[in-house]
Amino acid sequence: MTKDAKKDIIMRAEKLNYIYSRDTAFEHYAVKDVSFDIKNEEFIGIIGHTGSGKSTLIQHMNGLIKATSGKIFFHDTDIYSEGYDMKKLRQKVGLVFQYPEHQLFEIDVLTDVCFGPKNQGLDDEQAKERARYALSIVDIPENFYKKSPFELSGGQKRRVAIAGVLAMKPEILVLDEPTAGLDPRGRDEILDKVSQLRESEHMSVVLVSHSMEDVAKYVDRLMVMSDGRKVFDDTPKVIFRHYKELEKIGLSAPQITYIIKRLREEGLDLDEGITTIEEAREAILGLLKNNKGLDDI
Ligand SMILES: Nc1ncnc2c1ncn2[C@@H]1O[C@H](COP(=O)(O)OP(=O)(O)OP(=O)(O)O)[C@@H](O)[C@H]1O
Numbered sequence: 001m002t003k004d005a006k007k008d009i010i011m012r013a014e015k016l017n018y019i020y021s022r023d024t025a026f027e028h029y030a031v032k033d034v035s036f037d038i039k040n041e042e043f044i045g046i047i048g049h050t051g052s053g054k055s056t057l058i059q060h061m062n063g064l065i066k067a068t069s070g071k072i073f074f075h076d077t078d079i080y081s082e083g084y085d086m087k088k089l090r091q092k093v094g095l096v097f098q099y100p101e102h103q104l105f106e107i108d109v110l111t112d113v114c115f116g117p118k119n120q121g122l123d124d125e126q127a128k129e130r131a132r133y134a135l136s137i138v139d140i141p142e143n144f145y146k147k148s149p150f151e152l153s154g155g156q157k158r159r160v161a162i163a164g165v166l167a168m169k170p171e172i173l174v175l176d177e178p179t180a181g182l183d184p185r186g187r188d189e190i191l192d193k194v195s196q197l198r199e200s201e202h203m204s205v206v207l208v209s210h211s212m213e214d215v216a217k218y219v220d221r222l223m224v225m226s227d228g229r230k231v232f233d234d235t236p237k238v239i240f241r242h243y244k245e246l247e248k249i250g251l252s253a254p255q256i257t258y259i260i261k262r263l264r265e266e267g268l269d270l271d272e273g274i275t276t277i278e279e280a281r282e283a284i285l286g287l288l289k290n291n292k293g294l295d296d297i
Contacts, residue, residue: 010171010204011038011061011093016070018056018228030056031067032228038172038204043195045215045236046208048225049250054208055098057225058174061206062093091120094170098177100161104149109140109160112149116168127167134167135160137200138193155186159193166201173197174206179214187211191218212254216240216275224251237273256280 018031031053038044038061046054059065060072063079063086072079079089097103106112113131114124122130135145138159144152149160158178165173175194179187191207195218198205209215215222216236224232224239226249232239239246243253252258253275260274268287274280 008040009037010040010075012073013037013060014071014073016057016060016067016072018053018060018065019068020056029228031060034070034225034228034230036223036230036233038206041198041202041204042221043198043205043219044207045219045222046206046225047210047212047215047222047251052225053228054225055176056228058095058176058206058208061172061174062095063089064095091116091168092170093172093174094165094168095174096162096165096176096178098180100164100178101149101154101157104157104161104164107148108146109135109149109152110145112160113163113167116164120168130167130169131163134163137166137197138163153186154182155189158182158186158190162190162194166197169201170203172204172206174208176208177210178207179209179211187214194218212240212252213256213276216254216256217278224249226250237275240275241272 014035016031016034017029019027020030034053034057046057048054056065060067066080074089074092077084079086104112106115110128110131113134114127117127117130118124132142132145140156140159140163144156149157152160162173162175162178173194178190178194182190191214194205194207197203207215207219219236222232222234222236222239223230224246231245231249232242240253240257243257246252256277257275260270260272260280264270264272270280270283270287274283
């Protein structure tokens, strides 16, 4: 499907508010008036400073926490309506928590990944089939199946944890900082994989991240959170043009955006909308090839 093709809305949230505790005199909104939609096969990033409400917001998506007020529709059905099957929602909206390896607790990798499908009511053989498929698509080879999850590297543990959610065949995969604590290679491996899976498995992906570079490279749409509110919801390119406003809320555009800005100030004919290293490389090589604008510097 092309990026411009009409995409169906899978989830829609209207004016979500969330207050952790009403015991104190001062009601603190962890999420304040947030509305959003998630379309089929869309890759959405959520970014914001620490405590801005990202984790709280995504836990609404699979019903793990219930909004203090507001509505969420999954395939046009109100998930807060009476009798709604929350267990099913949790399988359809797979949430991978921060440091998911802390939740790997079974004796070996295969058994761990079987946990979700078994919980869905599949028998042993069906669950194993799902688990094998999920492990194969995150590139965990068969000789790892009988290993203890604790024998794996950081990146491998993450991939096994993601497989545990994929084995339930979710329509939306929600990842809370899946690359936290990984080295650059581990980070790229995870995000490249997730990006491929979005297409091959026809899933929507929601990625909570602290890295502007990562969201610039991977996501179609970015939601920026600040103090519980959604302050931007647009393509990364459009949002990064507002880098001054991002700075005011403790964020910044990707480093390359600032480098391009400096080069433009020096007179280089570069597009303001460059937000990734790859785009910068292309543009600068293009200039060198045409020797355009370089003589004057
Ligand atoms: N279990 C909780 N009880 C009370 N307040 C909480 C709880 N969890 C989070 N909060 C508060 O809710 C607000 C939003 O927190 P949240 O964890 O959603 O932010 P975040 O953007 O995910 O932060 P981080 O980037 O550090 O993960 C913060 O003020 C936080 O202190």
